[in-house]
Amino acid sequence: MNNLCNLCPNNCNVNRENGVGFCGVNDKIKIAKYYLHPFEEPCISHKNGSGTIFFCGCSLKCVFCQNYELSRNLRGKEITVKELANIFKILENEGADNINLVTPTHYSTKIIEALSIYKPKIPVVYNTHGYENLEILQELNNFVDIYLPDIKFYDKKIAKRYCEKENYFEYASKAIEFMAKKPLVFNKNGKMLSGTIVRHLVLPLNIADSKKILDWFVGIKDNAYLNLMSQYTPFGNIEKLKELNRKISKREYDSVINYALSLGIEKMFYQQFESADKKYIPKWDY
Numbered sequence: 001m002n003n004l005c006n007l008c009p010n011n012c013n014v015n016r017e018n019g020v021g022f023c024g025v026n027d028k029i030k031i032a033k034y035y036l037h038p039f040e041e042p043c044i045s046h047k048n049g050s051g052t053i054f055f056c057g058c059s060l061k062c063v064f065c066q067n068y069e070l071s072r073n074l075r076g077k078e079i080t081v082k083e084l085a086n087i088f089k090i091l092e093n094e095g096a097d098n099i100n101l102v103t104p105t106h107y108s109t110k111i112i113e114a115l116s117i118y119k120p121k122i123p124v125v126y127n128t129h130g131y132e133n134l135e136i137l138q139e140l141n142n143f144v145d146i147y148l149p150d151i152k153f154y155d156k157k158i159a160k161r162y163c164e165k166e167n168y169f170e171y172a173s174k175a176i177e178f179m180a181k182k183p184l185v186f187n188k189n190g191k192m193l194s195g196t197i198v199r200h201l202v203l204p205l206n207i208a209d210s211k212k213i214l215d216w217f218v219g220i221k222d223n224a225y226l227n228l229m230s231q232y233t234p235f236g237n238i239e240k241l242k243e244l245n246r247k248i249s250k251r252e253y254d255s256v257i258n259y260a261l262s263l264g265i266e267k268m269f270y271q272q273f274e275s276a277d278k279k280y281i282p283k284w285d286y
């Protein structure tokens with residue numbers, strides 16, 4: 001492999017030893033926090049919490065990003081591959097129910113190196129925005145037990161409006177169809193050991209787009225779980241996007257859930273209709 005980075009569909013073709021591409025980070029790993037995170041799906045956070053590592057930079061950069069400090073401002077601390085492997089060990093020793101790699105795409109080769117040094121005995125979770133290259137996922141697949149991808153937008157114009165990537169769905173849908181081949185396995189206590197949970201954040205005034213996503217999800221509904229998320233909170237660079245300046249209504253959320261049920265989607269998580277707010281954004285450590 002040459003030194004030019006084409007890890008994700010941005011295909012920047014830059015040398016990250018002396019530059020950065022769209023994700024904004026060089027070839028050093030940078031993280032903002034690691035801890036036992038209690039707010040993932042119940043089968044992921046389970047009893048002790050998910051051993052979550054938040055990576056800095058992002059190869060998607062949605063306008064409404066809640067983790068702006070990390071994704072754009074790159075607030076964090078550089079660590080080596082060996083230190084990352086050691087963090088896996090620390091979280092495992094603290095009793096983490098899994099190792100949860102948040103926004104890992106642009107570090108995927110480094111993550112493979114770290115998991116080659118130390119593969120925890122607990123499941124490894126790849127928690128991604130979904131904008132992934134299939135070839136890289138194939139390389140990662142032996143190291144990952146659980147996929148936690150977002151599926152954000154269906155329509156090209158909406159994807160362009162919110163993240164400047166018209167081809168988002170094209171890449172994310174293929175990536176998730178690949179991920180959904182992981183066998184679904186839970187232990188007797190309901191903890192997830194293997195499989196895929198697809199997350200979709202319902203956005204205000206975008207219910208038609210959510211329904212197109214559900215039509216697509218039907219094709220993988222027997223092999224993957226769906227999490228319909230209601231907690232959209234206006235945040236980030238959205239002044240010019242008027243529709244994003246409010247939370248979703250209960251009616252909008254119910255309409256999406258009812259549509260999912262009408263399509264026979266049974267493997268589904270949905271939330272109490274209460275909007276999470278900024279209190280669910282962790283305090284960053286660095």
Ligand code: SF4
Pocket residue numbers: 005006007008009010011012013014016020021022023024058059105106107
């Ligand atoms: S990982 Fe970063 S530098 Fe590499 S192709 Fe993606 S956005 Fe560009």
